[in-house]
Amino acid sequence: SISTSAASELDPEELQKxxxxxxxxxxxFLRCLFAMTNKQVYFNLHEKVKVEATFGASDIDVLNFQVSDLHTPIGVQKEALIRSRDVISCHFDV
Amino acid sequence: MPGDWHLLGPLEWTRYVNKEVKVTAGKDVERCGWLLTVDPVSASLVLLDFKADGQTSVDLVMGHAVKEVQVLQEPDEKTLNRLQTSFVPVRSCSLDS
Structure with missing residues (x-):
C-alpha cells in the first residue's frame, strides 16, 4: 500500500497542500469508479489474458473488483471477485 | 519520470493531471490518454479519450503495474473543460468547492 504521506516530515502548510x-x-477517482458500475468492462490481465465482465464495485483499498458475468476462456462465471494485483489495466466506454 | 510511480505522492501526481500522457505498464501494455486523476490509495491512473461521436473511452491503469509515465502534451481549453466536467454530476459540484 501507499505510504500515508510523502510530506509528513515537512511543514504543516506543505502537509495541508x-x-x-x-x-x-x-x-x-471515486466518481470514475461510480461511473463504471453496471458497465461492460474489459480487463487486461498478466500473461496477455483478457476477460470482460459487468463491473459492480471495488473495495476502498482497490484490492478487489466485484464483477458479474465474467467471461473467461473456460466459461462464464455469474459472480466473481478479481484481484486488482492480477490486473494491468481495464477499459470501458461512457 | 523520477523514481517509482506509486511512491511519488499527491503533489507530484497532480503535476501530470489534465495532460496527455503515455503510460507503459506490465510487460508490454501501452495506453495513451488525458489523465483525469490518479488514485492516491492505489496510484492507479484514469485516462480519458474523447471520441468524435461524443463518447468517452476510459482506461484505468493499475498503479502497481506502471513502469513509466510520459507527458505528451498540455490540454487546449476545450479538452481542459471536458476533463473538468467528466464524471461530475450535473446538480452537484466538486466537494472541494
Missing amino acids: EQHARSVLREK
Missing part, C-alpha cells in the same frame, strides 16, 4: 491534492484526486 498535500492532503488537499490527495482529496481532489481521490474524489475524481
Whole structure:
C-alpha cells in the first residue's frame, strides 16, 4: 500500500497542500469508479489474458473488483471477485 | 519520470493531471490518454479519450503495474473543460468547492 504521506516530515502548510491534492484526486477517482458500475468492462490481465465482465464495485483499498458475468476462456462465471494485483489495466466506454 | 510511480505522492501526481500522457505498464501494455486523476490509495491512473461521436473511452491503469509515465502534451481549453466536467454530476459540484 501507499505510504500515508510523502510530506509528513515537512511543514504543516506543505502537509495541508498535500492532503488537499490527495482529496481532489481521490474524489475524481471515486466518481470514475461510480461511473463504471453496471458497465461492460474489459480487463487486461498478466500473461496477455483478457476477460470482460459487468463491473459492480471495488473495495476502498482497490484490492478487489466485484464483477458479474465474467467471461473467461473456460466459461462464464455469474459472480466473481478479481484481484486488482492480477490486473494491468481495464477499459470501458461512457 | 523520477523514481517509482506509486511512491511519488499527491503533489507530484497532480503535476501530470489534465495532460496527455503515455503510460507503459506490465510487460508490454501501452495506453495513451488525458489523465483525469490518479488514485492516491492505489496510484492507479484514469485516462480519458474523447471520441468524435461524443463518447468517452476510459482506461484505468493499475498503479502497481506502471513502469513509466510520459507527458505528451498540455490540454487546449476545450479538452481542459471536458476533463473538468467528466464524471461530475450535473446538480452537484466538486466537494472541494
